[in-house]
Amino acid sequence: MSHRTTPDPLRGGPMTAPAPGESHLDSSEMILNMGPQHPSTHGVLRVVLKLDGERVVDAECVIGYLHRGVEKIGEHRTYMQFNPYVDRMDYVSAVSNGLGYCEAVEKLQGVVAPPRAQVVRVMLAELNRISSHIVWLGTHALDIGAMTPVFYSFREREEILKIFEKYCGARLTTHAFRIGGLQWDLYDGFESDLRRFCQTFPARVDEYETLLTENRIWRERTVGVGRLDATTCKALGVTGPVLRAAGVAWDLRKAQPYSGYEKYAFEIPVGENGDTYDRYRVRLQEMRQSCRIIAQAVDGIPDGPILARIPKVFKPPVGEVYHSIEAPKGELGFYIVSDGSLQPYRLRVRPPSFVNLQALRGMVRGALVADVVAIIGSIDIVLGEVDR
Amino acid sequence: MASAPWEDAFTAALRDQFGSHILNSELYREQKLLHVDRLSVGDVLRALHRAGFDYLVDVTAVHWPKRERPFDLIWILYSYADNRRVRVRAEYPEGDEVASATPFWPGANWLEREVFDMFGIRFSGHPDLRRILLPEDWTGHPLRKDYPILQQDQAWVQLHLGIERGQ
Secondary structure: OOOOOOOOOOOOOOOOOOOOOOOOOOOEEEEEOOOOHHHHHOOEEEEEEEEOOEEEEEEEOOOOOOOOOHHHHHHOOOOOHHHHHHHHOOOOOOHHHHHHHHHHHHHOOOOOHHHHHHHHHHHHHHHHHHHHHHHHHHHHHHOOOOHHHHHHHHHHHHHHHHHHHHHHHHOOOOOOOOOOOOOOOOOOOOHHHHHHHHHHHHHHHHHHHHHHOOOOHHHHHOOOOOOOOHHHHHHHHOOOOOHHOOOOOOHHHHHHHOHHHHOOOOOOOOOOOHHHHHHHHHHHHHHHHHHHHHHHOOOOOOOOOOOOOOOOOOOOEEEEEEEEEEEEEEEEEEEEEEOOOOOOOEEEEEEEHHHHHOOOOHHOOOOHHOOOOOHHHHHHHHHHHHHH | OOOOOOOOHHHHHHHHHHHHHHHEEEEEEEEEEEEEEEOOOOOOOOOOOOOOOOOEEEEEEEEEOOOOOOOEEEEEEEEEEOOEEEEEEEEOOOOOOEEEEOOOOOOHHHHHHHHHHHHHEEEEOOOOOOOOOOOOOOOOOOOOOOOOOOOOHHHHHHHHOOOOOOO
C-alpha cells in the first residue's frame, strides 16, 4: 500500500503517514486529537481526526482507556460473584446486562426462570431501555447544542431510577436479577408506580418531540449526517437502533424471543435514511414501544415462585453456550465455556457498543468536525462496555 | 446434558464439499456448532458467507494450555434471511496464523484485533493487526491461562504512569 492511498473505511488499516520528505507541517492536512477527555465523546473515547480544513479526511478510534479486564475477572469469580460486574460494563443499562448474563448462565445450566420472574425481568429491562434512551437523548441533544431536552429527559429518568431504587435499593448498578430468577419479589405499589409511569410517559415523549422533531436547527444538524446504509451495517455487524434506522426491522426480541417477549405486542420502529435524524426517530419510537410492553406486562404478572431451583454450589455441566439479548444499544451476547467447575472457564462478552463504534470511521469521512460530535452521539456508545 | 449430533441437509451439503474437514457437527442447548479442521477454516467461512450468513456476530478464542493445539478459535455467525445462528470452532497450535475473516465480513477487523491483543493469535490477511484495548508496547496477552490475574507489564506501568505498581 502506498503512502498516499486512503484505506477503505470498511477494511480499516492504519492512517496514512506522510510521504517521505513531507512533514505534517507543510501539508494542508492536520491531525486533531479529540478526546479522551472531550465531553462529547461520552467517556474516554479518543478519536484521531485527519482534517483538511474543517472536513474530516480520515479518523481513527483509540480505545482501551477504561479496560479493566472484565473477561479475565470473570474467569476468577464464581458465576454468582461475576453477576454485579456486568452492571459496570454498560452502566446506563445495567438491568439489561444482568438479564443477558443471567439468561446465558441459565442456558448453560439448563434452567429457566419462573414465569413471574420473567415478567418482572421484562418490565425492568424495558424501563431500563427507556432510561438508557433518555440519557442518550438528553446528552446527544446537549452535544448538538440543544440545552433544554436534557432537563426534561432527566426528569423522567429520575422516575425510573426511583422505581429501581425501591425495587432493589440501587439506582444505576442495580444487580437486579439473580441466576435462576430474582432475589426480591415486587414491593407493594410496584404495579401502581408502573401504571402511573405508563400513563404519563407517552405525553412526555410528545414533549421531547415538540422540542426537537420539527426543530429547524435540530434537523439541519442531523438530517443526512453520518449516513450508514443497511448493507454496511450488516457487513460491520452493527446492531440495535443504528441498524434499524437504516431500515432493517431486526430486533432480537422478535427474531429470537427470550424471557417471554413473544407474548407482548409491539412494533419494531425503523428509519429510512440511516442518518443521525433517523436514529433519533427510531429511539424515540422505541421508548413508546417499551412503554407499551410495560403496560401489557403489568396487567399480567403471574403469581408463583421468583427463583428456579438452583444448587447452592453452582457448577454448570461441561459445555458452552452463546446467548444474546437486545440491549438498548444492540446485540449483547455472552459466550460462556464451562469446564464443570465453580468458575467460568472462559467468559466472552460480545458488546454492542464496541462493534457499533467500528462504523464511526466510515460515517465521519467527509463530514465536518462539528458533525463528528453528532455522529459519535448518534451511535450511542458507553465506553465502559467498549473497553470492558 | 450431552450434546446431540446435528445432521440435516445443511451439514450434509457441507460434508459433501469439505469431507472429513468437517470434524463434527453438534447440537448443545439447541445451539449449532461446527467443528472444523483448521486447514479448511477459510473455505468453510467463505462457504457459510455465501450460504447467507451475512452477519459475523463475534470472533473469539479460548486457551487450553495443556492441549497439543492449545487455542480454540470461535466464529459466531448469523443469517438475517433465515434467522439462524451457527458457531464454527477450530483448534490451532501455538504460533499458527489464522485466516482473517475480514474479506467476508469487514466487521471482523476489531474483533480479530481484540483476539490478537488478548491471546497473541495472529491473523493472516488482516489489514491492520495491532493491539486494540491494551497499549501497543504492552508485554503479554492477558486472556491466556498462563497470564495470572494480578500480572501487569510492570515496566510499562512505571514508565508511563509513574507509579511503582498498578495492583
